[in-house]
Amino acid sequence: MAQAPPAPAGPQGRFVVVLDAAHGGDDTGGRLANGDTEKSFTLAFSVRLRSLLTARGIQVVNLRESDAGLDPNHRAELANHANAQACLSLHASESGSGTHLFLSSLQSPARRGDKNPVQPARFAAWKTAQAAWVPRSLALAGVLNSALQHAGMTVTLGRAAMPGVDSMACPAVAVEIAPERNAAQQTTAELDNADYQARVAAALAAALLEWRSEAHP
């Protein structure tokens, strides 16, 4: 069981961001163009993003600090214990272009037509815990989308079934970073381009700062 959405944190509440570097251990994820693995990329990127966020006074919980395998339930368990105001699942892929933002494909209670979408109950079903958080996750995706587009990046939005994210009781978005391509689909920045990684990380950090100002007005 996971906690149902609490009331928004007040000015005195702490602001915590969970960074989940996808894959790890035997689960290497995808293979990148430079021969690197997705698990290595996401781990390095999560460390880079943590540095940026910590420098801005945001408390960060990294779910994976080494090349260790974590199953989706354990990831969700760690994220839910953090009581975070934002949970980002970090991925990388050679397919597509720019940054892909994915939300859980679970339907929010309001969309299903429930009369009382956010129940005051303390617990929610584990595998569908994210359903109650979908509206907040959608709002977080909107802030991330704006910041990335403001930084001149291509962004696509989608929804997918994600076993780890579906069990998270926090505003959660999966961020998949792909090479930067122009309108003719020619690659302008590969994933291993340090400048490109820095621009994506800076845009995500700016978005989370804005998200904090919304959560702590």
Place this chain on the structure above:
Amino acid sequence: MIPRHQRIILSVLLVASLVMGVVLWQLRERAHQRLMAGEDSAPTRAPEVAPAEQATLLVASDADNTLIAQARSLPLPADPGARARAVLGKLLEIYSTPDALHPAPGGANSVTQVFLLPVVGEKDPQHPDAQLAVVNLSGAFVASHPSGLQTETLTVLSICGTLHANLPRVTQVRFLVDGVQHSTLAGHADLTRTYLAAEAVPTEGTHP
């Protein structure tokens, strides 16, 4: 002078030899006839080609994360399961072309079978005859599919949407790989859950 009993034995052996010769000849003739009959049973007519019909394919594009409906004319068998396989074969054939907007190697043979089963459990009053499609993908296709949240999700949703567009009774889709359940397509898209086919059908150019 040959004794009488030896003449009798020789006569009997001679008659037996003749009888055996006749029987052997008849067996040979029968075997020959069976062989000729087997050759006659070989197909002499080409299998009938199903007539070409319009099919709707929901073709994915990696560039903008969309599914676009495309009408294609292709031979479609009358049997619903074979029809579903033919439609999905065409979809995955498009993905295997060099200039595909959503590249995925494998081609038409990537879908081994499609089983159509009645939906069990609570019936939807709007779809009382709803069907569950079980799509059996080949292991080679899954092993060679590009890895990534977006690309894998697009493949799964385009399969679900294409099935629903051509077989409206199909409301749910499940996946097998070489006949057994598989955790993900290539590390991301969950293949253990049941997908609702209608959710994958977009309005023109929208994100799934």
